[in-house]
């Protein structure tokens with residue numbers, strides 16, 4: 001299987017508006033490279049048919065106004081037809097998140113034609129299994145919005161607010177919500193394994209190879225199974241890589257996995273198309 005040639009949807013991409021890029025004062029900072037123009041150049045080279053643009057629930061890197069972020073995401077999909085799909089942003093506004101986020105989400109979906117919801121519990125500073133999350137997840141389920149939840153317990157944030165174990169609880173409360181656990185659950189991948197949510201392989205795959213080696217990484221991906229896995233990179237800020245380095249890394253690793261053509265196609269684009277109820 002040649003993953004570079006294989007048709008793909010990168011289901012986990014962060015690109016920034018021009019004026020937010022300017023806020024990245026350090027040119028070496030990989031966020032400073034996250035422009036639509038630069039990313040578009042390599043989509044063709046790596047056979048990425050479409051990319052899902054995800055916000056990060058962070059008013060410092062993106063706009064501090066959720067509607068402005070959602071408007072930009074929407075305009076980017078409109079200005080680049082058939083290239084991008086975008087998920088909606090929400091931001092924490094102190095004690096009013098539970099009240100305000102479902103309304104804002106409903107308005108944004110109607111106005112900006114977005115295809116899903118991104119929840120980043122670490123950036124919001126809200127545990128995924130807290131009562132504050134209930135209204136916005138209910139709204140996403142009602143609107144049939146696939147919801148991707150950042151998951152990688154990390155000691156420098158409030159550690160397990162995004163853990164797969166907590167996401168599983170919400171999956172039981174909202175059986176009608178389609179959940180994608182980002183980064184295979186990160187450091188908590190074994191917990192992620194014990195559920196039935198979809199998982200994306202963004203950010204962590206090269207780390208897995210470093211930690212466990214190729215064969216064990218293959219066994220881990222196999223344990224999740226081709227029906228749960230979704231291709232994504234977290235490009236371009238992962239590891240401070242240059243534009244195409246992360247994709248090169250991902251393709252090299254995936255070429256060494258033992259997926260059949262049919263399984264690889266599910267991971268590369270068929271699972272996410274099914275979730276989005278879209279065609280390429």
Ligand SMILES: [Zn+2]
Nearest residue numbers: 012014054234
């Ligand atoms: Zn990400």
